[in-house]
Amino acid sequence: xxxxxxxxxxxxxxxxxxxxxxxxxxxxxxxxxxxxxxxxxxxxxxxxxxxxxxxxxxxxxxxxxxxxxxxxxxxxxxxxxxxxxxxxxxxxxxxxxxxxxxxxxxxxxxxxxxxxxxxxxxxxxxxxxxxxxxxxxxxxxxxxxxxxxxxxxxxxxxxxxxxxxxxxxxxxxxxxxxxxxxxxxxxxxxxxxxxxxxxxxxxxxxxxxxxxxxxxxxxxxxxxxxxxxxxxxxxxxxxxxxxxxxxxxxxxxxxxxxxxxxxxxxxxxxxxxxxxxxxxxxxxxxxxxxxxxxxxxxxxxxxxxx
Amino acid sequence: xxxxxxxxxxxxxxxxxxxxxxxxxxxxxxxxxxxxxxxxxxxxxxxxxxxxxxxxxxxxxxxxxxxxxxxxxxxxxxxxxxxxxxxxxxxxxxxxxxxxxxxxxxxxxxxxxxxxxxxxxxxxxxxxxxxxxxxxxxxxxxxxxxxxxxxxxxxxxxxxxxxxxxxxxxxxxxxxxxxxxxxxxxxxxxxxxxxxxxxxxxxxxxxxxxxxxxxxxxxxxxxxxxxxxxxxxxxxxxxxxxxxxxxxxxxxxxxxxxxxxxxxxxxxxxxxxxxxxxxxxxxxxxxxxxxxxxxxxxxxxxxxxxxxxxxxxxxxxxxxxxxxxxx
Ligand SMILES: Nc1ncnc2c1ncn2[C@@H]1O[C@H](COP(=O)(O)OP(=O)(O)OP(=O)(O)O)[C@@H](O)[C@H]1O
Ligand code: SF4
Ligand SMILES: [Mg+2]
Numbered sequence: 001x002x003x004x005x006x007x008x009x010x011x012x013x014x015x016x017x018x019x020x021x022x023x024x025x026x027x028x029x030x031x032x033x034x035x036x037x038x039x040x041x042x043x044x045x046x047x048x049x050x051x052x053x054x055x056x057x058x059x060x061x062x063x064x065x066x067x068x069x070x071x072x073x074x075x076x077x078x079x080x081x082x083x084x085x086x087x088x089x090x091x092x093x094x095x096x097x098x099x100x101x102x103x104x105x106x107x108x109x110x111x112x113x114x115x116x117x118x119x120x121x122x123x124x125x126x127x128x129x130x131x132x133x134x135x136x137x138x139x140x141x142x143x144x145x146x147x148x149x150x151x152x153x154x155x156x157x158x159x160x161x162x163x164x165x166x167x168x169x170x171x172x173x174x175x176x177x178x179x180x181x182x183x184x185x186x187x188x189x190x191x192x193x194x195x196x197x198x199x200x201x202x203x204x205x206x207x208x209x210x211x212x213x214x215x216x217x218x219x220x221x222x223x224x225x226x227x228x229x230x231x232x233x234x235x236x237x238x239x240x241x242x243x244x245x246x247x248x249x250x251x252x253x254x255x256x257x258x259x260x261x262x263x264x265x266x267x268x269x270x271x272x273x274x275x276x277x278x279x280x281x282x283x284x285x286x287x288x289x290x291x292x293x294x295x296x297x298x299x300x301x302x303x304x305x306x
Numbered sequence: 307x308x309x310x311x312x313x314x315x316x317x318x319x320x321x322x323x324x325x326x327x328x329x330x331x332x333x334x335x336x337x338x339x340x341x342x343x344x345x346x347x348x349x350x351x352x353x354x355x356x357x358x359x360x361x362x363x364x365x366x367x368x369x370x371x372x373x374x375x376x377x378x379x380x381x382x383x384x385x386x387x388x389x390x391x392x393x394x395x396x397x398x399x400x401x402x403x404x405x406x407x408x409x410x411x412x413x414x415x416x417x418x419x420x421x422x423x424x425x426x427x428x429x430x431x432x433x434x435x436x437x438x439x440x441x442x443x444x445x446x447x448x449x450x451x452x453x454x455x456x457x458x459x460x461x462x463x464x465x466x467x468x469x470x471x472x473x474x475x476x477x478x479x480x481x482x483x484x485x486x487x488x489x490x491x492x493x494x495x496x497x498x499x500x501x502x503x504x505x506x507x508x509x510x511x512x513x514x515x516x517x518x519x520x521x522x523x524x525x526x527x528x529x530x531x532x533x534x535x536x537x538x539x540x541x542x543x544x545x546x547x548x549x550x551x552x553x554x555x556x557x558x559x560x561x562x563x564x565x566x567x568x569x570x571x572x573x574x575x576x577x578x579x580x581x582x583x584x585x586x587x588x589x590x591x592x593x594x595x596x597x598x599x600x601x602x603x604x605x606x607x608x609x610x611x612x613x614x615x616x617x618x619x620x621x622x623x624x625x626x627x628x629x630x631x632x633x
Contacts, residue, residue: 193409194404194406194409194410195409195410195411195412195413197364197404197410198402198404198410198411199412199423200362200364200396201362201364201396201397201401201402201404202396202397202401202423202424202427202475203392203393203394203395203396203397203398203424203427203428204393204397204423204424204427205393205427208423208427212415212419212423213412213415216412216414216415217412217413217414
């Protein structure tokens with residue numbers, strides 16, 4: 001936020017010279033695939049958050065007289081076994097899936113960023129402790145870990161409306177270690193750079209070194225890894241919800257929409273129940289990855305995914 | 307005491323390397339009188355930067371450390387100061403300029419922001435006041451268009467301009483001592499001269515003391531009041547610049563001065579000192595220069611010469627001059 005303010009000011013006064021952020025924008029706009037990804041994401045966001053206002057079925061809910069209808073002029077994507085409009089549910093589910101993905105990302109970035117910075121900057125024993133915890137979390141495979149946590153939490157009978165926050169939290173527990181490691185290694189390599197030695201020679205206090213010198217340098221990394229992690233979070237949420245361990249009905253998520261099509265009959269004869277949410281997950285995750293890759297290439301052409 | 311800004315006594319700084327522990331600075335003592343420029347010269351790897359880093363307290367604890375000695379700055383031993391006391395001195399009373407201006411500035415921060423930092427840190431002035439001072443400093447180091455420079459990023463400026471900016475940052479809080487570690491080595495020749503002139507005139511204006519590190523004897527001749535010659539971590543000769551240039555005593559200093567190309571005076575072949583700097587990890591008690599010395603004697607291989615005062619204010623560590631003082 002700091003740096004964008006600086007950029008604005010600079011663009012006013014030095015119109016000819018291209019600032020760092022301008023170069024980034026230019027490189028980004030040259031990348032067709034990531035623009036396609038961005039376009040689809042904007043579409044899916046509008047679809048999920050604005051779409052329901054145009055649907056006549058939002059408040060209707062269950063309609064026993066109208067179950068398992070195939071797509072028609074009234075119900076473009078048909079209805080499910082409780083008679084709900086699939087298109088409307090797809091929109092409402094999108095809200096939750098996107099929010100969970102975004103929320104999990106923000107939490108992972110905050111936790112991973114803060115712990116990574118602390119590790120890399122202060123080193124020593126603090127670093128050891130944080131990194132060993134991260135190691136443990138990273139050696140445990142992600143999905144089984146999520147399943148175990150989810151199963152334990154299901155026992156606690158969390159009210160369904162809080163359920164999505166719990167899911168975000170779980171996803172960020174799995175997500176932060178990778179980010180913390182990336183941030184830490186970036187901080188370590190930045191600390192070796194001469195300008196950090198210069199800050200020491202200038203007698204700057206740690207807070208200034210951290211927030212003015214190190215943080216702006218890792219913001220690109222945070223943006224890119226954050227973006228990419230949203231895709232992973234949406235995927236994990238869908239998986240958990242598919243197995244009934246994530247977002248649970250009556251709240252809809254793309255994952256638990258697919259669950260409701262779990263009989264062979266539904267699978268074979270009623271593809272409108274599971275194809276739309278499946279496609280939504282697939283395309284959203286792909287788009288996020290395209291966007292993330294594009295951002296990475298634009299921000300730092302030398303930064304390659306490890 | 308009142309006349310001495312910096313007094314380094316018996317400084318011993320070690321680095322831990324794969325080959326073993328090396329004494330990058332070995333029992334070095336010198337002092338810098340107020341308002342004077344002391345030049346530290348010597349070949350690459352002789353420990354010049356290690357001296358500067360020791361004074362600034364920048365030796366990274368993982369790769370080395372100061373094992374002995376005192377560094378008295380205006381009477382206070384820097385090695386005994388607490389972390390926050392040292393922080394208040396650095397960038398405020400003692401500043402340092404590094405060799406590479408390109409890498410010494412943070413690439414994602416504006417030039418202006420970086421000049422304002424030490425001001426806001428040490429003088430506790432408002433952002434507005436700091437900006438005013440920063441603009442003045444940019445003018446002071448001889449760059450016009452201060453507003454525009456203030457808002458630009460390091461990658462938009464040339465090396466010479468960046469080094470001027472580094473000088474502006476170093477001088478921001480009017481330090482009493484400026485340490486410049488090869489401030490012109492990374493720049494091309496015409497710019498080198500400008501930067502040196504700038505440093506010299508600012509030093510005069512502000513009555514600052516300066517420790518200038520260089521391997522360029524041309525630079526020394528131009529700016530130094532006093533010269534210290536280092537070899538393999540030790541001071542082997544020192545003296546006022548005129549005496550030392552006119553009448554070098556140590557065979558190494560003689561070699562250095564002969565190796566210096568003289569303009570308008572073409573030599574058949576540039577003189578070079580034969581051989582190489584010894585490996586610092588495997589030194590034995592001897593004159594460290596003995597391998598390369600044309601006047602080496604038996605005793606030189608067995609015992610290290612002590613540094614001794616000569617009559618004219620010079621000091622030299624060489625067996626050739628031992629009898630002058632002992633007999
Ligand atoms: N971080 C470090 N770790 C280990 N050894 C080091 C380190 N820094 C310097 N040294 C060693 O210490 C000795 C002195 O190095 P120093 O950098 O002080 O030399 P210098 O005189 O400044 O040389 P130059 O003219 O190349 O800058 C060298 O032998 C060098 O290899
Ligand atoms: S002490 Fe001996 S070897 Fe060393 S410089 Fe003097 S004469 Fe040469
Ligand atoms: Mg050096």
